[in-house]
Amino acid sequence: MNHTVRIAIASISSYIELSPTELKKLQDKRAKTKTERHQQRKAELFRRYGVEVTPELVDKDDDAWYPQLRMHYYLTLGREFLANRDAKRAAAQLEARENSIWKPDFNKGQLLPAVLLLESLNLF
Known part of the structure; x- marks a missing residue:
């Protein structure tokens, strides 16, 4: 822009x-x-x-600054809220799609796996 x-x-x-x-x-x-x-x-x-x-x-x-800020938050201050956030998101997708989830949408919306990977690699 x-x-x-x-x-x-x-x-x-x-x-x-x-x-x-x-x-x-x-x-x-x-x-x-x-x-x-x-x-x-x-x-x-x-x-x-x-x-x-x-x-x-x-x-x-x-x-794309916002996704970076969000990831930083969940790697630090918001870590305790991450599992609950991902669970709520999954439940909302299940409800919206009548008990079926399209895997690409589901995987894209989940942040816990990315946070766990970064932690296991000691990148944060």
Whole structure:
């Protein structure tokens, strides 16, 4: 993403005004203006990170920063919550698919195996 777009996303001021319902409505809308796309992206970033959205944050998110932060959290402070998180996710998939799980989706959503592998390799 070019620098101008990152600045445009960070400078949109109306993202705080978007309620969860309004954000969902905007996400579901198919044809969006450039301003609406920027508004949606900024609202999503603000909800994901809970901090002021800057061009640097937009850039880091574009470089898949969130999955790295999430993995770091579960390797450190959130380790005790990881098994419960994966179990809840598996239960939700079972419920949504009427007692059947598509393995690629299931495997992609589970973080415990990756954390255990990194720990066993002493990479963290």
